Amino acid sequence: MSVPGPNDITRHVLPNELTLLIRENRTSPSVVVTGVLRVGAYDESPDQAGLADFTAEMLMRGTENRSFDRIYEELESVGASLGISGGTHGTGFGGKSLGEDLPLMLDVLSDFLRHPTFPPDEVEKVRGEILADLADRAHDTRRMANLTFYELAYPDGHPYAISSSGYPETISGIERDDLLAFYRGGYSPEGMILVVVGAVETEEVVAQVEDAFGDWDGMTFAREPLPEAPPITDVRERRVSIPDKTQSDVVLGYPGPPRTHPRYLDTRLCNTILGVFGLMGRLGEKVRDEQGLAYSSYSHLSGGPGPGPWRIVAGVNPANVERAVESIRAEVRRICEEPVQEDELSDSQAFLTGSMPLHLETNSGVAGTILSMERYDLGLDYLQRYKDLIDEITPERVQAAAERWLDPDAYALAIAGPPEDE
Amino acid sequence: MTTSNHSNGRFVQTELSNGLSVLVQEAHAAPVASFWIWYRVGSRNEHLGTTGISHWVEHMLFKGTPAFPKGTAEKAIAREGGAFNGATSYDFTTFFATLPTDRVDLSLQIEADRMANAVFDPEEVEAERTVIISERQGAENSPEFLLNEELMGAALRVHPYRNPTVGHMCDLETITRAQLYEHYQTYYAPNNALAVAAGDFDADAMVGLIEEHFGGIDGGDGVPPVTAVEPPQRGERRVVVRREGFVPYLKVAFRAPTVRESDFFAMTVLNAILTGASAMTFRGGGLTNKSSRLYKALVAAELAVGVSGMLLPTVDPFLYSISAMVRPEHSPAEVEEVVEVELARVATDAVTQEEVDKAIKQAQAQFAYSSESVTGHALWLGFSEIFADHTWAESYLDTLAAVTAEDVRRVAETYLERSSRTVGWYVPTDNEQMSNDK
Numbered sequence: 001m002s003v004p005g006p007n008d009i010t011r012h013v014l015p016n017e018l019t020l021l022i023r024e025n026r027t028s029p030s031v032v033v034t035g036v037l038r039v040g041a042y043d044e045s046p047d048q049a050g051l052a053d054f055t056a057e058m059l060m061r062g063t064e065n066r067s068f069d070r071i072y073e074e075l076e077s078v079g080a081s082l083g084i085s086g087g088t089h090g091t092g093f094g095g096k097s098l099g100e101d102l103p104l105m106l107d108v109l110s111d112f113l114r115h116p117t118f119p120p121d122e123v124e125k126v127r128g129e130i131l132a133d134l135a136d137r138a139h140d141t142r143r144m145a146n147l148t149f150y151e152l153a154y155p156d157g158h159p160y161a162i163s164s165s166g167y168p169e170t171i172s173g174i175e176r177d178d179l180l181a182f183y184r185g186g187y188s189p190e191g192m193i194l195v196v197v198g199a200v201e202t203e204e205v206v207a208q209v210e211d212a213f214g215d216w217d218g219m220t221f222a223r224e225p226l227p228e229a230p231p232i233t234d235v236r237e238r239r240v241s242i243p244d245k246t247q248s249d250v251v252l253g254y255p256g257p258p259r260t261h262p263r264y265l266d267t268r269l270c271n272t273i274l275g276v277f278g279l280m281g282r283l284g285e286k287v288r289d290e291q292g293l294a295y296s297s298y299s300h301l302s303g304g305p306g307p308g309p310w311r312i313v314a315g316v317n318p319a320n321v322e323r324a325v326e327s328i329r330a331e332v333r334r335i336c337e338e339p340v341q342e343d344e345l346s347d348s349q350a351f352l353t354g355s356m357p358l359h360l361e362t363n364s365g366v367a368g369t370i371l372s373m374e375r376y377d378l379g380l381d382y383l384q385r386y387k388d389l390i391d392e393i394t395p396e397r398v399q400a401a402a403e404r405w406l407d408p409d410a411y412a413l414a415i416a417g418p419p420e421d422e
Numbered sequence: 423m424t425t426s427n428h429s430n431g432r433f434v435q436t437e438l439s440n441g442l443s444v445l446v447q448e449a450h451a452a453p454v455a456s457f458w459i460w461y462r463v464g465s466r467n468e469h470l471g472t473t474g475i476s477h478w479v480e481h482m483l484f485k486g487t488p489a490f491p492k493g494t495a496e497k498a499i500a501r502e503g504g505a506f507n508g509a510t511s512y513d514f515t516t517f518f519a520t521l522p523t524d525r526v527d528l529s530l531q532i533e534a535d536r537m538a539n540a541v542f543d544p545e546e547v548e549a550e551r552t553v554i555i556s557e558r559q560g561a562e563n564s565p566e567f568l569l570n571e572e573l574m575g576a577a578l579r580v581h582p583y584r585n586p587t588v589g590h591m592c593d594l595e596t597i598t599r600a601q602l603y604e605h606y607q608t609y610y611a612p613n614n615a616l617a618v619a620a621g622d623f624d625a626d627a628m629v630g631l632i633e634e635h636f637g638g639i640d641g642g643d644g645v646p647p648v649t650a651v652e653p654p655q656r657g658e659r660r661v662v663v664r665r666e667g668f669v670p671y672l673k674v675a676f677r678a679p680t681v682r683e684s685d686f687f688a689m690t691v692l693n694a695i696l697t698g699a700s701a702m703t704f705r706g707g708g709l710t711n712k713s714s715r716l717y718k719a720l721v722a723a724e725l726a727v728g729v730s731g732m733l734l735p736t737v738d739p740f741l742y743s744i745s746a747m748v749r750p751e752h753s754p755a756e757v758e759e760v761v762e763v764e765l766a767r768v769a770t771d772a773v774t775q776e777e778v779d780k781a782i783k784q785a786q787a788q789f790a791y792s793s794e795s796v797t798g799h800a801l802w803l804g805f806s807e808i809f810a811d812h813t814w815a816e817s818y819l820d821t822l823a824a825v826t827a828e829d830v831r832r833v834a835e836t837y838l839e840r841s842s843r844t845v846g847w848y849v850p851t852d853n854e855q856m857s858n859d860k
Contacts, residue, residue, distance in 0.1 A: 027451035030790045068722075072712035077780045079699065079787025081709045098787050125724055132727045132749050135668040139852070141563050244666035246559035278496040279484065285493060292549035295557035315560045317552070347501050354503020357522055361452050362794045 003356070004366055006380040010202050014210065016217050018189035021370050022205050023197045025363060031099045031198030032363035033082075033109070034371055036090040038191030041164035043221040044182065046157060050166015051174055053086035054130060055182045060084065061122035064115040068122060071108060080105055084112075088164050089305040090375075096364070099199030103208055110212035113187060123176045130171050137165070141416040142315070144240045145249040148414035152236040153255055153309055158227050160255075160306070188218035193374050197367040229255040229307040232410050240416040248318045248417025252328055256310035256405055259303040259376040266401040267310070268301060269393050272348040274335050274402075275299025275312060282331050287314060293324045305375070310405055318417050325413065333408035339395040353387045425625070432625040435812065438633060440641035441613030445803050445812055446628045447620040449796050455526040455621025455628075456800040458518040459533045460808055462616075463609035464511050465587045466648055466737060473582075474589015475597055475605050477510040478554055482602060483517065483610075484508065485546040487539040492546065495532045502528060505797070512583050513737045514808050515610075520797045523622045527631055533617075534635040537610055547599045555595070558588045565663075566745070569671050569848040572661045577675045577741055577844035581652040611642025616807055620799035652677075652739060659844040667850035669727070670748040672757045675844045676837050678742035681735040681809045687821050688829035689733055689742060689837065694781035695773050695830065696764070697731030697744060699788060709784060716744065719764050725752050735809045741844075742837065754847035765838045772831035782823050789819060 002008065010022045044051040060082075061068045075082055075095075082095030082105055093113075097105050137143045147163055154161035194213075196205050232254055257267050275283040280298040287297035294316045302308025312332070316324045359365045360383075373382045425434045431448025438444065464476050486492035499506040504521035506529075517536075519529035561567040571586050578584035589597075617636065619628050655677060679685040693700065698711020711717050711730070720726040726746040733742045746757050792798040806815035 028790055028794045030787070030794060069713065069718075072710060076698070076709060076711070076713045077783065079709065079784040083710065096791060098790055125722070128724055128749060129721075129727050132669060132747070135750050136727075136747075139667045139669070139850075242666065246562040247556065278493060278500045288553060289493070289549065292552035293556070295553055295560055315556065317556055317559060347497060351500040351503060354501070354522065355505070356503065357452060357454050358503065358505055358520055361454060361796070 003383045004360065004370065005384050009370060009380050010206070011374075011380065012206055014189065014214055016189040016214070018192045018194060018213055019374060020206065020209050021193070021195045021374055022200070022202045023366060023370065024200060024202055025197055025366065026199050028363075029098050029199050030096055030363060031102050031196065031200050032094070032096045032367045033102070033105055033194070033196055034092075034094040034364070034367045035192065035194040036092045036371065036375060037113070037187060038090055038220045039186035040086055040090050041088045041162070042159050042223060042226070043186055046162050047170060048174055048178060049162045049170040050130065050164070051178060051182050052091065053164055053166065054126065054171065054174055055179050056084050056086040056091045057126050057130070058118050058123065058179055059112040059116045061126060062117045062119040063111045064117055065111050066108070068119070071112065074104060075108060078104065082108060086164060088159055102196070102200055102205070106208050106212045114216055116183065118176055118179055118183070120176055123179065127171060127174070130166065131168055134165065134168050134171065139242055141242055141245055141247065141249040144242065144416040145251045145414045148238050148240055148416065149251040149253060149309070149311065149412055152238055152412035152414060153232065153253060154229050155227065158229060160229065160308070186221050188220050189213055189216050190219050193371060195367045195370045195374070197363045197370065226306050231255065232407065232412055234410055235413065236411070237413040237415075239420075240414070241419040242416060243419060245418045247315050248321050248415055250314045250316060250321060250324060250413070250415050251311055252325065252411050252413045253309045253311035254405055254407070254411060255307040256301055256303070258306050258308070259372070260305070263397070263401060264303065265389055266393055266397045267405060268303065269345075269348055269352065269390065270335065270398045270401040271299050271301040271310065272352060273340055273344055273398065274331065277348045277351055282335070283312060283328065286331055287324055287327045291323065291327055293317075293320045293327065297324070297328070318420075321415055321417070329408045332406050335402045336399070336406055336408060339399050342395065345393075345395055345398065349390050349393065352390050356383065356386065434625045434629055436629060438612065438637055440637065440639060442636050443616045443807070444629060444632050445616065445618045445807060446625045446632075447799055447803060448623065448625050449620050449799050450622050452796070453523050453622050454520060454796055455523045455619060455623055456518060456520040456796040457526055457529045457533070458516055458618040458800050458804050459537070460616040460618065460804045461515045461610055462513065462614050462645070462808065463515050464513045465585050466513050466582050467609065467645070468582050468585060470585070470590070471593060472597055472601055472605070473585040473593045474554065474587070475593075475602060476515050476609070477587050477589065478550065478597065479602055479606050479610070480508045480510045480515050481550050481554060482542055482547065482606070483536045483540050485543065485550065486541050487535050488541070489535050489539065490532060495536070498528060499532070504529070510587055512587065512734075512740070516804065518797070518800070526619070526621065526623070530631055530635040534639065537612070537615070537636070538639050540606060542599060542603045542606065544599050547602060551594065554588065555591070558591060558594060561588060565665065565667050565669070565671055565848045565850070568665060569663050569673055569846050572663050573673050573675055573743075573844055573846035576659045576661045576846070578652055581650045581738060582648070583736070583738065583740055608643070609645055612636060612639050613642045614645050616804055618800045618804040618807070620803065621796040648738070655842040657841055661844070661846045662849055663846070664849045664851055666852055667848070668750055668853045670750070670752075670754050670850055670853070671746065671848035672748055672754040672761070673743055673745045673846040674758065674761060675741040675743040676839070677842050678733060678740055678837060680737070680739050681814065685833050685836070688825050688833040690785070690822065691778055691781040691825045692768065692830045692834055693731045693733045693742065694784060695777045696768070697729055699781065699784035700731060709788070715764055715768075716761065719760050720746055720757060723760070725749060725757050725760060735805070737809055750853055754849070758845060762840075765834065769831060769835040769838060773827050775827050778825060778827050778830060782825070785822050786819055
């Protein structure tokens with residue numbers, strides 16, 4: 001098996017600016033489709049938070065050619081799945097089927113992206129489902145800790161400080177006309193990426209995609225530059241009390257680097273050492289293992305189109321919250337103040353480069369990687385250069401990444417769990 | 423030893439002289455290999471006082487041996503770019519690693535070592551006690567966990583499947599190092615284990631490698647039989663959990679056939695028709711279920727936010743369950759009523775051949791998805807050997823394809839009976855409408 005690269009990925013840009021990438025893989029009879037549209041919560045106003053996600057959720061609820069029932073009957077009857085959901089910068093879609101059913105998937109995808117009808121009764125159904133989910137969120141410690149973290153870590157009014165799922169009051173206020181207007185203003189092939197990987201014939205896929213999307217045109221919303229997400233210079237802590245819970249969820253973190261940052265991989269390697277390698281890196285070793293404070297403790301780097309967060313996450317007994325936070329801060333301090341050991345560095349480098357064959361074993365793994373290569377302009381030869389890019393990183397560069405983005409004394413900290421007096 | 427040729431490579435099944443069962447499948451699509459050790463031990467083998475002990479032992483097998491002190495095994499695997507983990511369920515405990523093929527011997531070395539030489543350092547036992555209690559407390563934050571735990575306890579009176587795999591809190595607080603070590607010595611031995619490998623290797627060479635690493639381990643004294651037999655259920659049972667929250671849940675469980683009974687396949691088709699094609703193993707997600715009968719009756723009808731079904735393969739008879747997240751403005755009682763109507767409809771009017779064909783095609787597609795990775799290959803081999811034998815997985819699609827609409831009607835009538843069901847409600851106390859109902 002060769003690493004996916006320019007020699008076996010076909011990249012084809014349609015005149016309407018849709019970028020199509022295809023890689024054949026005949027080791028199993030299945031195919032994966034994934035991609036993104038350049039429309040999202042970025043393009044909604046704060047008083048309509050959740051509009052982009054609500055709009056995406058409506059697309060599969062009925063089209064000019066298919067009812068909601070028919071869309072899912074057609075897909076599920078052949079064991080295919082297809083879905084779409086709104087994010088902040090983009091709206092992602094994805095699905096899988098047997099290779100023989102790719103034409104059906106592309107036809108359904110094109111149908112709901114281009115010809116949705118927003119049936120009024122389905123608008124109310126979806127609204128009810130979103131409101132029920134938001135009611136559930138209010139009682140979920142993990143989700144509330146994350147929601148609160150974003151509010152603390154980003155300035156007021158920044159798109160990242162606002163939930164892309166919305167809030168009960170904003171979702172209740174969105175009208176069908178708002179959904180239609182958002183759809184008409186933002187959904188277009190401009191900047192759309194579509195990736196197909198699996199048991200397919202490249203030439204046939206190009207023809208099918210041109211057929212399904214070639215005569216779609218239009219533009220997406222014009223975007224103002226994203227507001228700054230300045231580094232945090234103080235301690236911003238907030239607790240959310242949810243009675244009757246037995247565990248507290250802790251999120252401590254910072255605005256992080258975009259995936260396009262020239263030193264992004266330094267940060268990724270630093271994060272691997274801090275909270276991924278082995279069983280969750282240094283955090284797993286100290287917070288979970290040595291102190292037995294938590295079932296889970298790890299770190300996560302978002303690495304999206306903007307300054308998405310670098311978060312440390314732990315689930316702990318409510319009585320241990322302070323100790324866990326101190327233990328997390330001590331690890332942040334250590335990685336900022338001391339260069340990592342050479343062997344620790346080479347272990348994590350070996351992990352990042354050596355795990356590539358595993359990651360590329362499935363169609364969805366390959367498709368996700370190709371999507372990133374295109375979306376973040378990494379180049380189709382990225383995987384071929386990847387090992388060198390990782391291996392050239394030094395302890396100094398890891399420490400510089402930690403110092404640039406982390407701070408043991410200034411951070412956003414959100415804790416959701418039972419009230420302190422329980 | 424039996425060998426055969428599959429489309430993707432040779433398959434070998436054998437047993438070492440110490441009783442270790444060995445299943446090896448070649449798969450040459452990518453330069454990777456997956457190695458799994460399965461122990462026939464889980465909550466099925468546990469009793470009140472030591473519930474959760476298998477899961478805790480699984481954790482302790484990550485806490486070091488003289489050759490691989492704590493932390494070194496996972497680091498050695500990660501250094502090779504491998505994936506490494508363990509899982510405990512009702513009938514089994516399993517450990518696996520997937521690695522570039524030329525380094526797979528590392529995982530054999532680690533598994534053979536911790537099969538015999540795990541230390542169970544008393545300090546590590548205590549540190550892990552708090553980790554596992556924390557794991558349980560995290561689960562208790564979820565209404566679905568709480569409802570499921572109550573429902574299992576009510577639906578099964580005798581069989582240990584009624585206990586949660588993580589264990590009851592009183593047991594997690596009191597299990598001793600000596601009990602853990604005895605459990606380890608009893609169950610984690612070659613004669614109670616299964617070694618499974620799938621990947622880009624020569625099957626005979628892999629069998630040789632397994633022999634080399636595991637052949638010298640003492641076979642074990644044998645494990646105590648599980649004698650528990652769940653008595654018949656003579657009437658409906660009901661449980662109510664009242665706790666914080668805003669969203670109600672409903673869960674209904676029925677007695678189900680085991681995987682070795684032919685009715686299991688008709689039940690699989692029935693479940694797909696009612697709630698959609700769910701994932702077939704404990705890894706990997708299912709498909710959407712928006713064209714299923716209960717989705718239409720509950721979610722499209724705006725009574726529920728979501729609905730799912732579970733038919734878990736198990737060694738001893740277990741349950742088939744249907745779960746729904748109820749819309750806050752509705753009650754579990756309303757959803758229960760509609761579920762009952764839909765189940766009766768299947769049992770009396772039967773299903774259509776189109777619905778049966780659809781369920782079969784869904785299973786074929788899911789098989790194709792799971793065969794993309796060697797991890798998926800090895801998982802399926804081991805998983806089916808635990809409950810039946812590996813030929814069960816090979817013939818799965820053919821057996822499923824033989825199910826008729828009448829089979830589905832018959833199993834609905836036989837198993838989805840009101841008198842053998844257990845109904846659970848989660849009633850959220852912050853939802854005034856729900857509270858006022860009472």
